[in-house]
Amino acid sequence: MTSKPEVAIAILYQGDRFLLQLRDDIPTIAWPGHWAFFGGHLEPGESPDVAVYRELQEEIGYDAPQLARFKRSESETVVRHVYHGPLVVPVENLVLTEGLDLGLWSVEDIRRGQRYSARAQAERPIGQPHQELLLSFLGQRRIEQAI
Numbered sequence: 001m002t003s004k005p006e007v008a009i010a011i012l013y014q015g016d017r018f019l020l021q022l023r024d025d026i027p028t029i030a031w032p033g034h035w036a037f038f039g040g041h042l043e044p045g046e047s048p049d050v051a052v053y054r055e056l057q058e059e060i061g062y063d064a065p066q067l068a069r070f071k072r073s074e075s076e077t078v079v080r081h082v083y084h085g086p087l088v089v090p091v092e093n094l095v096l097t098e099g100l101d102l103g104l105w106s107v108e109d110i111r112r113g114q115r116y117s118a119r120a121q122a123e124r125p126i127g128q129p130h131q132e133l134l135l136s137f138l139g140q141r142r143i144e145q146a147i
Contacts, residue, residue: 008052009039011084017104031127048081061095110134
């Protein structure tokens, strides 16, 4: 029995907007041409806690000051270690080294499930698991704010 690949991904937010990456249109990657979270596969022997910071540095040049674990999500094909934290720099300061585009999504965009990309010059959908995780995160935040 082979184990499932594991990824560490980050829900980054500025106020009520969420940073997502438009993935490359490469058919061999997961969710090609879809909006998704920044993050990626764990290296051999690497913990999810270390991987999420490394991936953010590699993909957008971002040194997150603090990330907290949101949840572990397992599908038939992958284990996702999901973290969250504030994006404390302007989006313009990020250096995109992987993917077609990046952008801050409103809650309305997330619910609608798609957003226009100026670089791709097209509306592109958010990946289903990413939308589900964001909606779950938003629901938990509302509960915490109500307490």
